[in-house]
Amino acid sequence: MSPPRQEAELASTDADKPKAIAFLAGSSDEAQEARTTLAARYGEVPLEKAQVIVALGGDGFMLEALHKTQALGVPVYGMNRGTVGFLMNAYATDNLPERLENAEEAVLNPLFMRATTVEGAVHEALAINEVSLLRQGPQAARLRISVDGRVRLDELVCDGALLATPAGSTAYNYSAHGPILPIGSDVLALTAMAAFRPRRWRGALLPKTARVRIEVINPAKRPVMADADAQSVRDVAVVDIRSEPEVRHRLLFDPGHGLEERLIREQFV
Template sequence: MGTFTVGLVPHPTKSVVDSVAILRDWTTRSDAHLLAMTADAARVGDGVELVDEGVFRERVSVVVALGGDGTMLGAMRLVAERPVPVLGVNYGNVGFLVEVEPRDLPEALDRIGEKQFSLEAHHALEVTHTSSGFENTYLAFNDVSVARRPGEGVVSADLVLDDTPYGFYKADAIVASTPAGSTAYNYAAGGPILSPAVAAVVVTPVAPMSGIDRSVVLGPRELLRFEIGDGTHSAALEIDGRVMADVSAGCVVALRLRRDAGQVIRLDADRHGRKGRLKLSLLDLPLREDQLLELVPSDVRARFRERGEHGERASVSYTHLTLPTTDAW
């Protein structure tokens, strides 16, 4: 049996040294090996072997993403050609995808060592952007959007499914999402949430002016493309929230669902699902933070106020409330 190698993908700006120390200690006790990319040397510190991206991808047995959902998505894209399991440790804000809090990392690692976890498959969108005869390809685990830039007109595009014209869009943006990504931009634009058990793509226009004005749900084998039309002078192609290319009239953005493109480690899938549903319900509440605090149990409310009196950060946003209160409610 080969060496069990743990790959680290740290948050690009936040300090994760405490978690790296925990991982370093665990790999030593478990006779495992710790690996990171050379570009992340300053963020992971000493005691971690540094390699280039290609070697990292070839050698890792599991990846630990120390960050928020964005870091997690980046880690999944990194190993998508060889989809090893990815564990998310939450150093972000919302954390729909990540499961483990930094304080719970030692227990999580022990459970991984004892193989007490499940794997959650994630679909992705294979994206081909064609412009002036040149092609670029991308992979999105959450969503792909073509969004207008201020002062540059609207997004105008024909929707073509398997070479058959379906209709057209004229909107501020068009968003295509995987089931996991349906809780992000698609949801904010009024689109439906897709069950992770469904292999499908949902396409939702943002602020539609004419043409298709509601969400369309497509099957896993359908090849869809957006043929960008006149009126689109300079729009942004966003892959999982990152601007990757400019889109204008004459461009084509083609998408196809790649099933089971990533694997996410789940230590308690049911509990993670409950927390995700709670976060979504809290996002819909039109309340300020001080109003939101009144919704939680009095003992939790007292703890937050006590923290504030001691000069600690006492934010009461939904991302902080869900973690200490989910099990108690």
């Protein structure tokens, strides 16, 4: 048996070791070049052996990376090699182990979508940002919206509607004039896109526990598609949406640049 002092020294040495990193990169030249540079400098391990995953790309790729690695339970640290980079940290080649060690963690729960088509096919998907319904053709969609089994809107005539998480509230939701939700709030945003009737309906804030059902009225004449983080289902008849607390996405951010700060800052630009 090792003496107590030796055991403490061994534990300290293990704690000081850099985390085992797996790199994921988007298809762009910038992302692939960054992966090559960082892997050569810091080494890399397979995904299944990683203690932390570094995703290189834009926000779209970050969503892909989170979906791909959700079963691993490993935190993901994004570095921006795309355009907007709202979910990403600034890209730099220096001091990566220190940045990972000091990073702040945010935990996100996705939405679960169950979409049933007019032919009866059922499609299930998870969405970190939002689940949206959009008209497929030239005519406006006609939607009936229920919350927790109670019809709240008999008919919404619109280009579409979406249910957004706090993390996704600055994305498509914000472009559709929906509210920005603080990270950690137990609230979802239900937002209309180009509502024609009722004209003044601008959406609703719902508790995170709400179960939302959106039915398509006359889908043969006014076809509608559903989308969950770019996973699309055409010709839907009914879409059921709820938060999925059993799935936890762990994102890492540099201190002072986490999602909470970004969401606040976004409201003052």
